[in-house]
Amino acid sequence: MASVTELAKPTTRTVYHTKPGGHGAIIDVADFSLWYGKSQALFGLSLKIEKDLVTALIGPSGCGKSTLLRSLNRMNDLIEGVSVAGRVTFAGDDIYDRGLDVIALRKRMGMVFQKPNPFPMSIFENVIYPLRVDGVRDKAVLAETVERALRGAALWDEVKDRLHDNALGMSGGQQQRLCIARAIAGEPEVLLMDEPCSALDPLATARIEELIDELSGRYSIVIVTHNMQQASRVSDNTAFFYLGNLVEYGETEAIFTAPHDERTRSYITGRFG
Amino acid sequence: MASEHIVKSFDTELTRLESKIAEMGGLAESQLAETFEALVKHDIEAAARIIERDRRIDEIETEVNALALRLLALRQPMADDLRAAVAAIKIAADLERIGDYAKNVAKRISAIADASPALSIHSIARMGQLAQTMVKTVLDAYVARDAEKAEDVLAQDEAVDQLHTSLFRELLTYMMEDPRNISPCTHLLFIAKNIERVGDHATNVAESVLFLIRGKLPVEERRKVDAASTAPSTNPSERT
Numbered sequence: 001m002a003s004v005t006e007l008a009k010p011t012t013r014t015v016y017h018t019k020p021g022g023h024g025a026i027i028d029v030a031d032f033s034l035w036y037g038k039s040q041a042l043f044g045l046s047l048k049i050e051k052d053l054v055t056a057l058i059g060p061s062g063c064g065k066s067t068l069l070r071s072l073n074r075m076n077d078l079i080e081g082v083s084v085a086g087r088v089t090f091a092g093d094d095i096y097d098r099g100l101d102v103i104a105l106r107k108r109m110g111m112v113f114q115k116p117n118p119f120p121m122s123i124f125e126n127v128i129y130p131l132r133v134d135g136v137r138d139k140a141v142l143a144e145t146v147e148r149a150l151r152g153a154a155l156w157d158e159v160k161d162r163l164h165d166n167a168l169g170m171s172g173g174q175q176q177r178l179c180i181a182r183a184i185a186g187e188p189e190v191l192l193m194d195e196p197c198s199a200l201d202p203l204a205t206a207r208i209e210e211l212i213d214e215l216s217g218r219y220s221i222v223i224v225t226h227n228m229q230q231a232s233r234v235s236d237n238t239a240f241f242y243l244g245n246l247v248e249y250g251e252t253e254a255i256f257t258a259p260h261d262e263r264t265r266s267y268i269t270g271r272f273g
Numbered sequence: 274m275a276s277e278h279i280v281k282s283f284d285t286e287l288t289r290l291e292s293k294i295a296e297m298g299g300l301a302e303s304q305l306a307e308t309f310e311a312l313v314k315h316d317i318e319a320a321a322r323i324i325e326r327d328r329r330i331d332e333i334e335t336e337v338n339a340l341a342l343r344l345l346a347l348r349q350p351m352a353d354d355l356r357a358a359v360a361a362i363k364i365a366a367d368l369e370r371i372g373d374y375a376k377n378v379a380k381r382i383s384a385i386a387d388a389s390p391a392l393s394i395h396s397i398a399r400m401g402q403l404a405q406t407m408v409k410t411v412l413d414a415y416v417a418r419d420a421e422k423a424e425d426v427l428a429q430d431e432a433v434d435q436l437h438t439s440l441f442r443e444l445l446t447y448m449m450e451d452p453r454n455i456s457p458c459t460h461l462l463f464i465a466k467n468i469e470r471v472g473d474h475a476t477n478v479a480e481s482v483l484f485l486i487r488g489k490l491p492v493e494e495r496r497k498v499d500a501a502s503t504a505p506s507t508n509p510s511e512r513t
Contacts, residue, residue: 228351229349232351254488256351256352256355257351257352257355257356257488258352258353258356258487258488258489259352264352265352265353268351268352269278269350269351269352269353269354270278270279270280270283270351270354271276271277271278271279272279
């Protein structure tokens with residue numbers, strides 16, 4: 001059996017041609033590998049997530065893109081038998097440092113999931129949930145946060161008159177925007193989105209995409225998506241993963257018009273997957 | 274390398290688009306060949322047939338555009354597939370123009386009197402053959418996805434431009450020598466200009482082919498050697 005260090009090496013050379021955001025990298029993944037028990041899921045990945053830009057992670061199922069996303073805020077800690085090697089630094093801090101406060105880390109990285117997951121409580125309470133966790137009680141602060149976050153998530157006008165209704169009564173698209181409002185209510189630096197539109201209809205999807213567009217520039221967004229047209233529309237940089245390797249990481253426009261790697265080309269043109 | 278799409282009909286549509294372009298290019302090429310033959314033989318009947326046949330090229334252009342639009346709308350192609358659809362639309366437009374130039378030349382054949390300066394007719398036919406070769410080469414480059422061949426076409430355009438410049442001077446001289454030459458020589462000048470334009474459109478096609486293959490346009494600035502449009506209008510007789 002191959003030793004862990006041998007296996008950790010990438011089995012392919014990554015092609016890099018990313019667009020710099022001008023504010024440096026906010027997340028720096030360096031030679032990062034991950035195992036689920038004995039099976040290796042990520043092979044020595046290295047990539048820098050540019051601050052205030054939108055970065056899309058694409059690739060066929062099982063390529064490691066969601067695994068990487070969940071590694072960024074240590075959501076994989078919740079899965080038994082996961083081990084990692086290499087480094088992930090977020091704004092200079094090593095996030096796999098033993099002394100790191102994981103809860104504090106996750107507060108700095110809002111996360112939105114595939115299926116909208118509002119809590120069974122009012123719209124108002126859903127949005128201020130991160131502040132409740134922090135013990136904020138000032139009513140003015142809470143009200144102001146709700147309006148700011150809901151406006152930020154392009155939902156304010158639709159729900160301002162029914163803030164105290166149960167969130168589960170909203171449409172799927174509204175619920176997802178509510179989850180985005182909740183994610184940005186705690187003023188995170190990064191938004192991690194794991195296929196945020198895959199359970200939504202085309203109109204709701206368009207609203208979320210418009211929202212991503214508005215949020216970029218203020219937040220650094222990392223989005224995993226199976227919808228390649230979506231990746232090409234919303235992101236500045238795109239990373240293509242295949243079999244746990246980072247194959248190509250570059251400017252989105254180039255990835256979708258003239259990819260450098262043959263495997264990227266085959267995947268995005270629908271020749272394998 | 275996985276060369277086929279998971280969805281087979283996507284491949285069928287791309288192939289159809291390509292064969293339409295090839296058909297259109299073949300037609301444009303044969304129109305050019307017959308035009309120059311009719312010009313040299315002063316064959317007015319052949320010219321009439323050429324003019325009539327141009328309509329078919331226009332029809333295929335419409336078909337190519339419809340196919341490419343359909344592909345863009347229904348398949349949302351990416352990367353080289355996207356470039357194939359965009360290149361097809363652009364190439365079809367260039368080939369349609371090439372067809373128009375062949376038609377324009379054919380129209381002038383009946384207007385040229387038999388007394389036209391024979392020397393120039395042959396120079397024009399030579400220039401025409403060069404332009405026609407460019408069209409043929411660029412179509413071969415398109416079908417074979419051959420970047421080197423497409424680059425050859427870019428180089429060949431310089432020769433066509435140079436011939437155009439020298440023809441311009443030659444015709445000017447004939448007109449100075451004998452005012453009766455002015456009418457036929459003016460037609461020949463327009464014909465030469467049309468052929469020069471054929472070369473330019475073949476060059477455009479070559480650039481589209483390079484874009485299709487490489488994903489970027491050729492970076493090198495093309496040297497402009499066609500001096501006819503800027504040639505000084507000195508009296509040639511003064512120099513003799």
